[in-house]
């Protein structure tokens with residue numbers, strides 16, 4: 184260690200509280216190897232040592248026994264402001280912004296307690312101009328509420344009548360909400376640029392676009408391309424000028440390919456990926472966020488019959504094409520589309536990805552180091568010196584039983600313990 188860093192860490196450790204976390208194992212995300220036994224030293228908000236020769240004196244020691252330490256999980260596709268599939272349409276119309284944020288604070292806590300210390304909030308569907316998830320993110324960062332770190336998209340950008348137009352979810356008199364670029368509704372490249380600028384101005388740290396139609400919205404098809412390539416490119420180029428990445432909701436093949444070509448960082452869902460799309464994703468390094476657990480569990484009974492029909496058509500395709508993408512080596516990051524997976528059950532996505540053919544190690548990487556890479560953040564996703572002290576522990580060895588991720592016994596975010604045995 185360079186002497187100056189050592190002095191800094193020493194000075195830091197004298198002023199901030201030090202915690203030593205011991206467990207039978209930890210997973211080194213980079214090598215994929217289990218390190219046993221494991222000791223992490225946390226000083227203030229960061230990891231200051233991994234398996235040091237000498238443990239610091241005067242520190243609080245937590246021994247987690249037969250568990251494995253992992254980096255805090257990261258979910259790349261959450262809608263923390265929504266309620267479950269059966270209720271959210273009514274809430275879009277009835278909720279005040281305050282209602283939505285207060286309810287979301289409870290949902291955010293459930294996600295954190297499940298071991299997810301960072302989430303990407305991919306777009307509210309609410310006619311308010313405010314970016315509610317940005318407020319939630321700020322409340323979490325300030326310690327007012329127990330919440331993961333939230334990277335918020337604000338309003339997702341959609342064409343008029345597109346998948347994320349609120350009027351395509353809640354049945355209201357058409358035109359009632361009078362939505363425009365401020366609420367993410369944009370037609371033509373100029374409005375797409377304006378919508379992007381307005382989200383970033385209000386605190387969005389990622390931009391979500393709706394490249395194609397979707398399952399839950401009320402348009403006739405599930406996969407039709409909705410944004411033109413020119414509109415998508417306008418968003419991607421403008422976001423890039425701010426150093427912001429773009430996530431594209433896309434089910435249909437044409438929309439997926441157009442989105443990849445314009446330079447989005449991730450394809451969300453990607454249900455109708457074909458060989459050409461897979462080749463382009465590998466060539467460009469585009470991530471796939473497959474949101475696949477919901478394909479096994481979504482309950483269509485309380486949804487309109489047309490929505491169920493779209494789901495019955497597209498979800499089997501999504502499952503099969505994900506297995507193809509995994510085999511081909513497309514980069515994968517974990518996303519649940521919660522609340523389509525109930526808040527707090529986000530870790531079920533790890534097992535679902537393994538069911539589709541991903542190895543347990545790569546599934547864990549999808550929800551930690553790969554997700555951090557997709558966010559463009561180097562401060563998390565690994566348990567190494569200098570990273571944020573976002574640490575979870577699961578019982579036993581998750582490489583032998585991936586479902587252990589569903590029973591997190593210890594959650595630390597930024598050095599603060601939220602859950603322990």
Ligand SMILES: [Zn+2]
Pocket residue numbers: 260262305520
């Ligand atoms: Zn979604």
